Amino acid sequence: MNITVVGIGYVGLVTSVCLANIGHKVICYDISKEKISKLKKLNSPIYEPGIEELLIKNKDRLFFTTDVHKAFKNSKVVIIAVGTPENEDGSTNLKYLNETIKIFSENINNDCVLVIKSTVPIGTNDLIEEILKNDNNIKYKISVVSNPEFLSQGTAIKDTLNASRIVIGANDVKSMNIIKKMYLPLSKEPYNVPIVTMERRSAELVKYSSNCFLAMKISYINEIANLCEKVDANIHNVVKGMKYDSRIGDKFLEAGIGYGGSCFPKDTKALYKFSVDNNCELKLVKSTIDVNRKQKILLLDKLEKNEVCLKNKTIAILGLTFKANTDDIRESPANYIVPELLKKKCFVNVYDPVGLNNFRKYIDDNFKQNNIKYFTNIDSAINNADYALIINDWDIIKNYKLSKYVSLMKKPVIYDGRNLYNIEEIKKYNIEYYPIGINVKRNDLNV
Ligand SMILES: NC(=O)c1ccc[n+]([C@@H]2O[C@H](COP(=O)([O-])OP(=O)(O)OC[C@H]3O[C@@H](n4cnc5c(N)ncnc54)[C@H](O)[C@@H]3O)[C@@H](O)[C@H]2O)c1
Numbered sequence: 001m002n003i004t005v006v007g008i009g010y011v012g013l014v015t016s017v018c019l020a021n022i023g024h025k026v027i028c029y030d031i032s033k034e035k036i037s038k039l040k041k042l043n044s045p046i047y048e049p050g051i052e053e054l055l056i057k058n059k060d061r062l063f064f065t066t067d068v069h070k071a072f073k074n075s076k077v078v079i080i081a082v083g084t085p086e087n088e089d090g091s092t093n094l095k096y097l098n099e100t101i102k103i104f105s106e107n108i109n110n111d112c113v114l115v116i117k118s119t120v121p122i123g124t125n126d127l128i129e130e131i132l133k134n135d136n137n138i139k140y141k142i143s144v145v146s147n148p149e150f151l152s153q154g155t156a157i158k159d160t161l162n163a164s165r166i167v168i169g170a171n172d173v174k175s176m177n178i179i180k181k182m183y184l185p186l187s188k189e190p191y192n193v194p195i196v197t198m199e200r201r202s203a204e205l206v207k208y209s210s211n212c213f214l215a216m217k218i219s220y221i222n223e224i225a226n227l228c229e230k231v232d233a234n235i236h237n238v239v240k241g242m243k244y245d246s247r248i249g250d251k252f253l254e255a256g257i258g259y260g261g262s263c264f265p266k267d268t269k270a271l272y273k274f275s276v277d278n279n280c281e282l283k284l285v286k287s288t289i290d291v292n293r294k295q296k297i298l299l300l301d302k303l304e305k306n307e308v309c310l311k312n313k314t315i316a317i318l319g320l321t322f323k324a325n326t327d328d329i330r331e332s333p334a335n336y337i338v339p340e341l342l343k344k345k346c347f348v349n350v351y352d353p354v355g356l357n358n359f360r361k362y363i364d365d366n367f368k369q370n371n372i373k374y375f376t377n378i379d380s381a382i383n384n385a386d387y388a389l390i391i392n393d394w395d396i397i398k399n400y401k402l403s404k405y406v407s408l409m410k411k412p413v414i415y416d417g418r419n420l421y422n423i424e425e426i427k428k429y430n431i432e433y434y435p436i437g438i439n440v441k442r443n444d445l446n447v
Helices: 010-021 033-040 051-057 095-107 124-133 156-161 173-187 200-231 235-242 264-277 283-296 298-306 333-343 356-366 378-382 402-408 423-428
Strands: 002-006 025-029 062-065 077-080 112-116 142-146 166-169 195-198 314-318 347-351 372-375 387-390 413-416 432-434
Touching: 002 010, 002 095, 010 025, 010 051, 010 062, 010 156, 033 062, 051 156, 077 095, 077 173, 095 124, 112 124, 112 173, 124 142, 124 200, 142 166, 142 173, 142 200, 166 173, 166 200, 173 195, 195 200, 200 235, 200 264, 200 283, 264 283, 283 298, 283 333, 298 333, 298 387, 298 413, 298 432, 314 333, 314 378, 333 347, 333 356, 347 356, 347 378, 356 372, 372 378, 378 402, 402 423
Parallel strands: 002 025, 002 077, 025 062, 077 112, 112 142, 166 195, 314 347, 314 387, 347 372, 387 413, 413 432
Antiparallel strands: none
């Protein structure tokens, strides 16, 4: 099938290479000349495990362009995967989507199914179809299908080829069948991905409900972790006892410093705003957002409680991206913690195996600061530091030897936002250690 994907970011690029991998010809269109010129050389503009292998393997079925005239040529399906960031009031900003619809309507030259993969408020697909229907310049039959995306950055290829499900929301049988056909190879061996069909509005809501549920699970276990610290319980033991209940499950129960990234933060806010606007306030979603806001700066709160004056202290930040295995720093806890430390006149040494450049750009664009140093290895970042704050869980941080904190830091003090280390090991090294959900000083019952 000839397919066009518009918006070659984290979702658009993964979608494109995976569709090419199951045999489709894919035109990848983006307005970013920089991204497209990298892709033409088969270099990925994003860090995502496995992506360059699929780019190279499927190079004969992938075409990259910034030229609108070439973008939609003969495509039976056009998939839109542009960003839908948040407005200041939490609602969804549809600026990029609207621009894309305009470009599409001016350039489409055959009947086609327009697939909205971007996360959009309920009713957006209906609205787009209405706009296109009323556009007298369009001479072709266009139907709109909702096909929300559920991939996670860091495991995006696996999440697409071996997706938990593919949700297709269509209001007519013909376009539903075209999109089912597009995904047919994924529904068969060896992938066996379930295809779940419904009308468009429900499909749009599946995406928000799923993300908000997962975010809620994270905020819930984080609140329980905070309670553990107050009452001398141990979050690991609490979770160990909870997860045997199959109704609860064992996923998303790792206490930490909150969720980040480009999806959970904005999707929770968007669904909450949407619920209020429709006179059906989702209070659980509101609490999820509030808990997460506090959790993101928890390490800073703990540090401030223990240290009267942070001025002139050297603080190592280990991990800048919102989680491991991605270069994405959007809504990372580091984005909140580092500027606060700089405001308090600390010296901040930051380290991340792939997120350094994106983080440097974030700091340079938003804050004028000299007290920050960027390091490409952990040894140099913690050398002579007063405190180490662990923000994410890259393997290289997880596997970093505890003895190094002892030999390199002024005195080893670790605030661990991801509970990476074993308490008994920590005690052997006499490290002052503040994880999430365990009061190490008072918690000797680490059975
Ligand atoms: N990133 C994720 O993990 C994830 C997961 C599921 C769903 N989503 C949703 O998918 C959508 C895309 O997210 P993303 O993280 O891939 O975004 P992104 O910011 O990484 O990529 C968006 C791309 O769209 C391009 N673009 C913007 N305007 C354009 C235009 N007029 N024409 C062509 N290209 C244009 C940008 O240059 C960029 O490359 C969002 O709605 C997001 O909520 C994201």
